[in-house]
Amino acid sequence: MTTLLKDAPAAADAVPGQSGVPAVARPDAPAHIIRDDAEAIAVAEKLAAQFAKGALHRDRERVWPLAELDAFSQSGLWSLNVPKRFGGPDLSYRTIVKVIDIISASDPSLGQIPQNHIGVVAAIRTTSDETQQALLFKQVLEGTRFGNAFSEFGSKRAADFETTFVDDGDHVIVSGRKFYATGALLAHLVPVVALDDEGRAFYAIADRAAPGLTVIDDWSAFGQRTTLSGTVLLDKVRVPKTHVVPGYKGYAEPTADGAIFQIIQVAVDTGIAAAAIADTISFVREKSRAWVDSGLDHAWQDPYVIQAVGALKLRLNATRALLDRAAIAVDEAVANPNGETVATAQITTAEAKILSTEIAIEATNKLFELAGTRSTLAEHGLDRHWRNARTHTLHDPVRWKYAIVGNYYLNGENPPLHAWS
Incomplete structure (x- = not known):
């Protein structure tokens, strides 16, 4: 069960733009590992039946899906595209999209939350070296959830970024402001798109509880109300270089x-x-x-x-x-x-x-x-x-x-x- 690292305000009581939401603790037990496509679909259908029961209430009252998200990520459905050589299921995207379709039919906010997690896992697979893949995929298989801090509210175009990082020995220091940060409120790690001094985009995967990283519960859209999105503030956040992924290589x-x-x-x-x-x-x-x-x-x-x-x-x-x-x-x-x-x-x-x-x-x-x-x-x-x-x-x-x-x-x-x- 997910617990907040310290008492947090209920979503309905949070004051937009004024205070950050505390981080959540990591899972206290390893996540399940899905064996094959059939099991993935069966697990998704079982979870969807559970998620559908409270979907109307969560939408109406904007209740964070705490227990549901734990069940979802611990089920093994968040590691489906981790390669077999690192212990993952390495299932097809034919199966992965069926899983997301099934979950989204029960609660599309829950269906959307792992979207960037899946994408970042794919990017690590494409762009990271073997050492970094082994480190990060191990965390994914244990049940670690990636959120995201990609887009920026005030930029001219979606792909324009002002968030940057500078070198600091074994770490980089990230500063900037993000919005549309699906899943960040209850993530364990937050991949941040940040530019180096050459203007190349990396995923700086910050610990959700890192000093200087603040996630504000200010998502006010009339739909997809519980995607755990909001503003992410990055005030000189230190990220170990082991967790800095060269995402730009995936588009070079x-x-x-x-x-x-x-x-x-x-x-x-x-x-x-x-x-x-x-x-x-x-x-x-x-x-x-x-x-x-x-x-x-x-x-x-x-x-x-x-x-x-x-x-x-x-x-x-x-x-x-x-x-x-x-x-x-x-x-x-x-x-x-x-x-x-x-x-x-x-x-x-x-x-x-x-x-x-x-x-x-x-x-x-x-x-x-x-x-x-x-x-x-x-x-x-x-x-x-x-x-x-x-x-x-x-x-x-x-x-x-x-x-x-x-x-x-x-x-x-x-x-x-x-x-x-």
Whole structure:
């Protein structure tokens, strides 16, 4: 069970921008190691059933998922892409995205929290030497959670960073300010994107309890309310060089790193859509009334409703098929990284991102149209699906996904190499 290192304010009582949230203790027992794909899916389904029970309450009251997050990271699902030679499961991204889809359908905030953890593990695998991989993967397998402190609120573009570090013997000293720090509140380690004196981006993986590192509970978005995000302040934070990962190398030449960050986002949106469609079907069958002019006894007999639900399920199935296709391409790019395999992974992931965004928005809108006015009552909390979809799908704009897909097919132009492509 997670405990705070010192008493912390409840999320609802925290004063945004005024005080940091204390760090959490590391796990007191090693995390489970998943054996194979089937076990990963079975564990995800079991956890999803548990997480779904409190999802509405956590969203409504913005309750941090303390116990749920512990169960999630200790289950072994956070180490699925650790290589076998370091003791990890080394499962495919086909399986990993299914896990995130399943968890996100139960609670998309919980589904989003490990996104950057998975991406950083992938980056360590791509860019770190054997010694650093052995050190960091050992911690991951023990149950250590990576948060993130990547993006900066006031920069002109998402990839512009003002956070820097300077050399200090066996350590580096990091200073800066971050936002959109998914998972940082309850992480054990916080990878910070910081630039060296040559302008190269590294992941400086700081201890969550390090002096000078402050995480503020000021995430106020109307959706994805419990992703444990907020502002991260870095005031001369010391990070051992053993924990400074040369992330820039993952984009200096073709690797799957960017597509991996992206494909997890696709899986989250797919899970949101799946949950909205499931709740639509349940509500229409159990609570909605037939329209006055239909001459029918039940809403589920309405031919217009039947057609609309069929269209939603068709689009969801198409999204999942394309997500699976993209994951196959990502697996190929991990195994054999080159310009062609990486571009294929990026493009198929972008295509899946387009469909997942569109079905998430459509399904969460259609829910109310098909279920009727009664579905808007606060007691049902169904608005959380739309709020989550609208918030999460803003992560990177779909209009630019269309652009890179079109440019690829029309002009043979490969997508740029970065974490948003």
